[in-house]
Amino acid sequence: MEKLSYDAVIIGAGLAGLMAAHEISKAGYSAAVISKVFPTRSHSAAAEGGIAAYVNGNSDPNDSPDYMAYDTIKGGDYLVDQDAAELLAYKSGEIVELLEKWGALFNRQPDGRIALRYFGGQTYPRTRFVGDKTGMALLHTLYERTSGSGKVDFYFEWFAWELIRDESRVRGVVAFDMRNMIPFFFKAKAVVIAAGGMGMLYRHTTNSYIGTGDGYAMALRARVALKDPEFVQFHPTALYPSDILISEAARGEGAVLKNAKGERFMTRYAPKKLDLAPRDIVSRAIITEIKEGRGFPGGYVGLDISHLGEEYIKERLALAYEAAKTFSGVDATKELIPIRPAHHYYMGGIDVDITGKNPDVIGLFAAGEAACVSVHGANRLGSNSLLETLVFGRETGNEVVKFLQSFTEPSSDIDKEAEKAEQSAYDIVKKESGVHFGDILEKLRDYMWEFVGIYRDENGLKNAVSEILKLREQMKNMYVLDKSKVYNTEFYNALELKNMIDLGLVIASTALNRKESRGAHYRTDYPKRDDQNWLKHTIAYLSGNTVEITYKPVKMTKWKPEERVY
């Protein structure tokens, strides 16, 4: 197998991966970024509404980073590690200022300073934005910055398949060049998994097609734990029926949710915060309205932005306006936008501490949606994900630098492991018959949506676990029809499906295990939060068909759990 050698290999070229790569290469270490897509196609581009930040001298005079940390902790239903939330809040201002220096075109106040707006769960407005394409704007800024130095090697349209480790430490990554299917062993002293989320596990998702949970599954196969895998966020306002995200910024700017009777139904569910309550609460409210017969035929409710005025809408909510028009045929300046909840974000992820370091394998790091720091706990607040990618991407990069400074070369040979990984991928190409990835994939997406979705219960989850195990068995007969070596996307889709099934099994099993309702994890058979028994992180390993579950305490600093009312 061909070999390459780097100080650090970063899997994923979204905001978290690029930020980590920037820091590592700035310190003089060699860094390779491996991505399934050209960096600006990463899912970070799809983030819309903004990035939360307390900026000294440019925030609400009553606001403070402590309020920001508190909002994040309360929003996450007290499953947030409070040291992580504080770090996120206290570094938010400088990270936004850094991106500004690098040329990000934030919307401005009349005096030329960066503008701000409200997002759900915020005590004071603190979301900074570039229209409603903030993710795209920041991703381009960071890619253009990182690609300019010439110090980071980009391997885009490369598929990272397997993490290679020895008994105690990470040794590299096996990845395929998608153009010709040639496998490479990227030997590395440190590996950062920043491979993003897993939306394609769900029938309805706002995520990109590339979000197939590769990073999580790669970690699981390398005997690395996921933290809080049962916590999956659903966004209340996905466009009906295409599931394109209508940013929470719409409600931040004053949009109102209405049912088919024209009622502002959020008065029933969150009388104080109304439409700006956190996402889990609004999602459940919408599903309840639809279930109880107050939705529109087809199963959706309406989002009203018409009163904001055409000019304002087209400047600040351009994408929402355009998406409603293009994909649902609705003129949002005059009509309700049809919306329903869809899968949006994964709070769970590779277990890391606030420096991005994983405790299972020396030299393994993770950042962004792939990681669970845990800064979002049981439910992420809007505009905290862009912030997380950059703050913890940078922290992780710095920690990798420290690690590399004290690095000692291991003596054992590891090439055989890499060859085994290559073989495990090729097995599906060599079979002559069996099932195709599509046959299994569509079933998985339906089970996850039906049984591991917004409302969960024991029967549904048990059903999900047993069905996913069946799919996992079927997967052994998966084969690839396309025998060409050039850009064989069928081969990579099959590998992605393997990743999705492994992750699906872990999510369903841990959701079955957590017998309470907290944040986005809502059990109809256990509708109350249970701090006595469940104020703890789930730590899950995958071993064969068994999901092994242990726990970790939640880190508390200043804030005691209280009932979560909005």
Added chain:
Amino acid sequence: MSLKNEEAEVVIKVKRYTQEKGFYWQEYKLKVDRFTQFTEALRRIKSEQDPTLAYRASCHMAVCGSCGMKINGEPKLACKTLVLDVIKKYGSNVITIEPMDYFKPVKDLVVDLDDFYNRMHKVKPRLYPSNEVLEGKAEHRLKPEDQKVLWKFAQCIWCGLCVSACPAVQEDPEFLGPAAHAKGFRFLADPRDTITEERLKILIDSAWRCTYCYMCYNVCPRDIEPVTAIKKTRAFSRLAKDKTEVIKTGEKHTEAVHSSIFDSGKIMGSRVYLSTYGLLGSMKEMIFLMQSGKLKYALVKEKAVENIQEVRKLLRG
């Protein structure tokens, strides 16, 4: 409110490609509804009918720029195009999908974009702020109206559609192409940037090589108007040092058009030509015109328009 839904059976003819077989056409039949995007149609073909079909797609909401291709001959983002809209527009349930023009084919709808990325990187696509700002001794302020102008041109998603559709790119290897110009102008015009001279050196000669055919304007899925960026870049021409022949000719041409309109209210072709290319160049051209029997058009005597004073007032702005 209830959304109107309609359904249709569609035949999608995909122009496929492999190195061994070259190009060939393959048909897929599927049912679509009023909301089916082409990316979703392709995804369903791949997972339900033919997993061997290769294409790129990621965000399905027109911000990542992965899915550029030709749909019934039109350069489009597949995600931003609804199947039913195309059926209605062309009055046919048979639709063709082809890879983008200009770029080398790799497999099926996937083309090699290295040439495109090279063009984008040539214009130094990043801000070079002052040292004071980088060291934290100063902060950037940006007027909301400047932000608005820059943001328009910063929204390029690197999809490559404009370059694939640009005839000048195919004819002139020195022309950077529309997307790179939009990107270049976005930084050239940024008041926070410090390397204007270097940017002019990269951009001005190329800007005068654009033929103003407006294909980029027509196909851009983000309405960036790369041609407008090129026009605005030309306005920086006077600041450029070491002017190339292309720049000098371009400036002369603009000057000639301006004075022709100032004097007569019209673009007087032969006069503009003479001022742009000089007597010798124009005489060579006359020989060609004579040969093709079109000389009479060049010799038409033009009269000034009646309200020439009004025109001059407009020009003085």
